[in-house]
C-alpha cells in the first residue's frame with residue numbers, strides 16, 4: 001500500500017493528517033490535539049480508537065504515533081507517494097504550490113513575520129515529516145497563493161506607501177485552497193471551464209471569508225493582511241473602525257490585548273456573550289435571546305454587504321456559492337443573508353435551501369433568481385493531496 005498521499009495540517013497545538021489514494025478519495029484521517037499539554041491525545045478516525053500519546057507530546061511525537069497507527073491498520077506501507085502540507089502564509093513569494101526544498105523552507109520562514117502564529121508551526125510539521133520521510137517529495141500549499149492574482153486596487157490599503165514597500169503591508173487573503181476548490185467544483189456543476197467561470201465564493205466556518213473569482217482568478221477577497229479582516233466570524237471581529245485602536249489605548253487596552261480580544265473574544269462569541277457555535281446561536285435566537293439574535297443579524301448583514309461589494313469586481317456572475325460548516329449547513333444564515341439582497345435579484349427556493357443534499361453540490365436558487373445559488377461541501381485536503389500528487393510525482 002505505497003500508493004497513498006499524506007496531507008499534513010499543523011496548528012499551534014494540533015496536527016491533522018489525511019490519507020488519500022491516487023483517485024483523491026479519503027482513506028483515513030488522524031488527529032492529535034492539545035499538544036504540549038498534559039492531556040495530549042491522538043486518534044485515527046477509521047476505527048475511532050485513541051492512540052497512546054505521551055503527556056506533553058510535541059508535533060514530532062504526535063506525527064510518529066499517528067503514522068505508526070496508520071501502518072498498524074495497513075493503511076500506509078513503508079512511505080507515502082507524496083506529502084502535501086497546508087501552509088498559511090506565502091506572502092508575495094508563492095503564487096502556486098511549491099515543492100519543498102531548503103530554499104522554499106527558508107522563504108516560508110521569511111514569510112513568518114506576516115503570520116507569526118501560523119508559519120512557524122507549519123514549518124514544525126514540515127521538518128518533522130521530512131525527518132520521518134526524507135525520501136518522499138513534499139509540497140507546500142499556501143492559503144494565500146490563490147489570491148496572488150488580486151489587482152493592486154484590491155490589495156493596497158489606503159496607507160502610506162512605505163508600509164507596503166518596506167514591510168509588505170497589503171491585503172493577501174486566506175482560505176485560498178477552499179475558494180479554489182469552490183471554483184473547480186462549481187465549474188463542474190455549471191458545465192463551464194474553470195478559466196471561464198466567475199463566482200462569488202463564501203467560506204463560512206469558524207473563520208469566514210468571501211472571494212470574487214473572475215474567469216477563474218481571484219480578484220477580490222474579504223480577508224486582508226491577516227485573517228482578521230472582513231466578515232464577522234466565530235470569535236473574530238472582522239472589519240472594525242481603525243480608530244478603535246487609539247480609543248481603546250486611552251482606555252488602557254494595549255495593542256497586544258486588543259489583538260487577542262479581536263481574534264478570540266469577538267465575532268459571534270463576543271456579540272452573543274455565550275457561543276460561537278452557529279447551531280446554538282440560532283437555537284438561542286429562536287428562544288428569544290436578544291444578544292444571540294443580534295449576533296446572527298450582524299453576521300448575516302455583514303455577509304450580505306460583502307456579497308454586494310464583491311459585485312464591483314465582476315462583469316458576470318455564474319453562481320453565488322456557500323461552503324464551510326455554516327455555509328453548507330445553515331439554511332437560516334443563507335436565508336437571512338439573501339433577504340437583504342432582493343434588489344440584486346438573488347432568490348432562494350425555500351425547499352431546496354432547507355433540504356439540500358450538500359455532499360457534492362446542490363442548487364438552492366429559485367428558477368426566477370437572477371443568479372444560481374449553490375451549496376458545495378469544501379474539500380481543502382483533496383486540493384492539497386492533488387497538488388502533492390501532481391508536483392510530487394514530477395519530482396519523485
Ligand code: ADP
Nearest residue numbers: 204205206207276277278279324325326329330
Ligand atoms: P472550521 O473553520 O474550524 O473548519 P467549520 O467549517 O467546521 O469550522 O465550521 C464551524 C461552524 O459551522 C460552527 O459555527 C458550527 O456551529 C457551524 N455548523 C456546523 N454544522 C452546522 C449545522 N448543522 N447548522 C448550522 N451550523 C453548523
